[in-house]
Amino acid sequence: MSVHLLATCTHRSFHVTDKASAALRLVAALHWPLGLAAPVLAQAPPPAAVPQDARVSFDLPAQPLAAALDAYARMAGRPVLFRDILVAGRMSARVDGMHTGREALDLMLAGTGLVADDVGSGMVDAFVLKPAPGEGERASPQAIDRYGGMAQARIMDALCGDSLTRPGGYRALLRISVAGDGRAEVRLLGTTGKGERDAAVLRAIAHTRFAPPNGVPQPLTLIVLPRTDIAGRDCPARGH
Numbered sequence: 001m002s003v004h005l006l007a008t009c010t011h012r013s014f015h016v017t018d019k020a021s022a023a024l025r026l027v028a029a030l031h032w033p034l035g036l037a038a039p040v041l042a043q044a045p046p047p048a049a050v051p052q053d054a055r056v057s058f059d060l061p062a063q064p065l066a067a068a069l070d071a072y073a074r075m076a077g078r079p080v081l082f083r084d085i086l087v088a089g090r091m092s093a094r095v096d097g098m099h100t101g102r103e104a105l106d107l108m109l110a111g112t113g114l115v116a117d118d119v120g121s122g123m124v125d126a127f128v129l130k131p132a133p134g135e136g137e138r139a140s141p142q143a144i145d146r147y148g149g150m151a152q153a154r155i156m157d158a159l160c161g162d163s164l165t166r167p168g169g170y171r172a173l174l175r176i177s178v179a180g181d182g183r184a185e186v187r188l189l190g191t192t193g194k195g196e197r198d199a200a201v202l203r204a205i206a207h208t209r210f211a212p213p214n215g216v217p218q219p220l221t222l223i224v225l226p227r228t229d230i231a232g233r234d235c236p237a238r239g240h
Contacts, residue, residue: 182211
């Protein structure tokens, strides 16, 4: 059996090969809060400056956001400062027609979860990207890998601890939201086929603690598959 943690924004798949391997799959929808302390900023550098209220002809297709910002800076004549992790995996919206630099940047960022602050002052005239209100900076793939392995191992241990919930002979679909202290709120989206087992699975996961670091995908969708659907190892043998 195998365990997979999928991040739907980046379509990454994370594989775990230790004892967490079982008939489990975790699917994560993304939006993550994280502070912006001491940012290291990348810059999309412009050529000669263009007056802020000047209208410029833009023809920028939807594309990876980092590339779009580079092209924007050359056209608009204003640098855009950003942390690499903020733009990684994000796509820009298409921008065409005559726009001021501000208008074009706002159009480009539509749907990305980012906004631009104008920091024009004296000799400095630039935009700085930040998460939009209610949005957050995404966790690194390495952080998601580490958390995924830990969460999967603990969920597997919890399910393996009871003969009624041991994976391998049933199928279930659950949605899990994890609080900062590791407490999980679990909702069953698809029954295991037995009401008693449904309740036992919910209890086992709800009593498990796997606190997420900042920026990890939420919520999680847990899929428990029968042994016949996916190859791999079973729960560890129990002692006598």
